[in-house]
Structures are given as structure tokens and as C-alpha cells.
Amino acid sequence: MRSLCLSLLLLAASAAAQSERTVVRMVVQSSPLAGFQYHEAATLWQQLRVGDALELTREPQNPHDARAVSVAWQGHKLGYLPRRDNAAVAAEMDAGARVAARIERLQQGPDPWARLRVEVFVEL
Numbered sequence: 001m002r003s004l005c006l007s008l009l010l011l012a013a014s015a016a017a018q019s020e021r022t023v024v025r026m027v028v029q030s031s032p033l034a035g036f037q038y039h040e041a042a043t044l045w046q047q048l049r050v051g052d053a054l055e056l057t058r059e060p061q062n063p064h065d066a067r068a069v070s071v072a073w074q075g076h077k078l079g080y081l082p083r084r085d086n087a088a089v090a091a092e093m094d095a096g097a098r099v100a101a102r103i104e105r106l107q108q109g110p111d112p113w114a115r116l117r118v119e120v121f122v123e124l
Contacts, residue, residue, distance in 0.1 A: 029089060029120040030104055033071060035079030036112040044076055045106075045115075054078070054101040054118060058093045069093065071101065071118055081118065089120055098123040 033041065041048075055072040062068035067090040069081040081089060093099050104119035 024124040025100065025121040026124065027119055028092075028122050029081075029085060029118075031082050031085045031118050031120070032113045033079040033116040033118055034082040034113070036115050039079050040076040041078040041116060044073065044078070048073060048103060048106055048116070050103050050106055052103045054103060056081070056089070056093065056099055056101050056120070058090060060090075060094075067091075073103075078116065081120070092122060 036042065052073060055075075057070045057072065059068040059070055060066055065080075065083050065086070067083070067086045069086050069089055071078050071080060080086070089099060100121045100123055101118050102121075103116060105117035107114055107116075109115065
């Protein structure tokens with residue numbers, strides 16, 4: 001059902017983008033950043049801003065998760081999309097979809113899972 005809804009939304013947005021000749025960005029996921037404490041996110045914390053563009057990279061050879069999608073900011077790895085949330089994004093990336101991301105929320109606190117939230121878009 002979720003896949004069907006996503007397909008219908010993508011089809012509608014694609015039609016709108018073609019008629020207006022503009023890029024349409026559809027939010028398809030909002031997730032916490034996994035691995036905040038293991039990569040460069042903590043070191044770069046003071047430089048990060050809500051709305052900053054993030055780079056997503058598929059890591060199909062990742063030994064821990066064949067659907068791994070790493071998240072980077074200006075070339076610095078911050079972490080990953082959580083394993084429980086990465087299947088659809090990994091499949092879209094593997095199919096050649098234009099996928100983008102940005103920082104949705106930054107929050108101070110001791111819980112690394114609550115520090116940074118990622119918003120993922122499909123660009124049509």
C-alpha cells in the first residue's frame with residue numbers, strides 16, 4: 001500500500017513538474033540520523049544549520065546493511081539513514097531516482113538519536 005501511494009504521488013508530482021518546467025521536491029521520509037556518535041556529526045555540530053543540504057550515498061557493500069544509505073554534509077560523513085527506514089530510499093536510489101536530503105531539525109541533548117533529523121526528498 002505504501003509503495004502504491006508513493007508511486008501515485010510521484011506520478012502526480014511528475015506531471016506537475018513537466019507542465020510547469022520546474023523541479024518538484026516531494027518529501028518521502030523524515031528520520032533521525034543513525035550513528036551520530038560514531039562519525040563527524042558531533043565534531044561539526046556548531047557548523048550545521050537547519051535546511052543545509054545533505055548528500056546521500058548508497059553503500060550496497062556495507063557489511064552491516066546491504067541497503068545502507070550514508071548521510072554526509074559538505075563531504076563529511078555524519079552517519080546513516082536508520083536501517084529500519086532505509087529500504088524505500090535505497091530502492092529508489094538503485095533505480096536511478098534523483099534523491100536529495102537536508103537537515104530538518106537539530107536538537108541539543110544526550111540522546112544521539114534525537115540530535116539530528118534528516119528530511120529526504122525525491123526530485124522530479
